Amino acid sequence: MEGTVLHVSSVSKRFGGLVALDNVSLEVGRSTITLLIGPNGSGKTTLINVVGGVLKPDTGAIYYEDKDITYMSPAERFRLGIVRTFQTPQLFRSLSVLENVLIPSKYFLEENVLDIVLSNRWVTKDREQVQRALEILSLLRLDHLWDAPASSLSGGQMKLLELGRILMSEPRVVLLDEPLAGVNPALAREIMKRLREIRDELGVTFLIVEHRLDLASSYADYVYAMHRGSVISRGTPDVVLKDPLVLEAYIGSSR
Numbered sequence: 437m438e439g440t441v442l443h444v445s446s447v448s449k450r451f452g453g454l455v456a457l458d459n460v461s462l463e464v465g466r467s468t469i470t471l472l473i474g475p476n477g478s479g480k481t482t483l484i485n486v487v488g489g490v491l492k493p494d495t496g497a498i499y500y501e502d503k504d505i506t507y508m509s510p511a512e513r514f515r516l517g518i519v520r521t522f523q524t525p526q527l528f529r530s531l532s533v534l535e536n537v538l539i540p541s542k543y544f545l546e547e548n549v550l551d552i553v554l555s556n557r558w559v560t561k562d563r564e565q566v567q568r569a570l571e572i573l574s575l576l577r578l579d580h581l582w583d584a585p586a587s588s589l590s591g592g593q594m595k596l597l598e599l600g601r602i603l604m605s606e607p608r609v610v611l612l613d614e615p616l617a618g619v620n621p622a623l624a625r626e627i628m629k630r631l632r633e634i635r636d637e638l639g640v641t642f643l644i645v646e647h648r649l650d651l652a653s654s655y656a657d658y659v660y661a662m663h664r665g666s667v668i669s670r671g672t673p674d675v676v677l678k679d680p681l682v683l684e685a686y687i688g689s690s691r
């Protein structure tokens with residue numbers, strides 16, 4: 437693929453006797469929203485974990501901008517600009533929206549973030565940083581809530597807030613694990629629209645695991661479908677979602 441930013445090459449991963457990833461290859465185009473779909477247990481989260489560095493593959497390699505990152509730690513990948521989120525947003529609920537954005541994401545990887553917060557080392561007086569945080573909150577339509585405690589946000593807004601903190605570190609590739617889970621349809625569409633704006637305005641690339649295909653697919657540029665540890669279909673959303681192999685995988689898994 438032209439303009440490939442991330443290349444997963446023939447990756448396999450076993451857990452004991454279970455083959456979670458079986459010779460998986462995929463390319464993620466620069467500044468795209470690429471969706472990873474598939475029935476439960478098809479290997480999507482394992483793949484995100486391998487790309488994010490939480491898991492090491494048994495065989496195969498991961499390249500970021502042609503650089504072999506297969507054996508880099510999550511912190512090293514973070515420094516290159518590859519960041520992942522989790523299904524539950526990592527936030528400090530009693531801190532304000534703005535304060536949450538101002539806690540550097542690197543602390544969540546490298547140090548005990550609670551110690552950082554308690555020591556007040558994270559508080560920045562840097563005018564540019566605060567200005568940037570407000571711009572990001574504005575991009576996410578959370579700027580009017582800057583002073584509200586994070587605990588007052590809805591689940592979907594919390595996901596956007598975590599994304600805001602991640603954007604402060606100027607990531608190049610963001611790995612999202614089910615960003616729409618538990619979010620009402622209207623806000624889910626808002627989240628997908630915001631991702632598109634971030635893609636277009638900041639050039640960020642998104643690789644997203646998502647089950648809510650109806651909501652996510654119309655905002656995606658490209659889709660990979662997985663089943664039983666393998667990629668069974670790839671292409672634009674309209675092609676992949678109509679692929680008989682994909683339909684059969686979903687129907688088969690719900691029987």
Ligand SMILES: Nc1ncnc2c1ncn2[C@@H]1O[C@H](COP(=O)(O)OP(=O)(O)OP(=O)(O)O)[C@@H](O)[C@H]1O
Pocket residue numbers: 451454455456474475476477478479480481482483
């Ligand atoms: N740490 C682990 N130890 C043992 N087996 C695991 C581990 N992680 C995942 N698996 C197994 O690997 C397979 C793929 O799991 P994975 O979580 O990657 O699938 P998934 O497509 O993300 O599923 P879901 O949509 O339900 O989250 C499953 O059979 C799962 O039980």
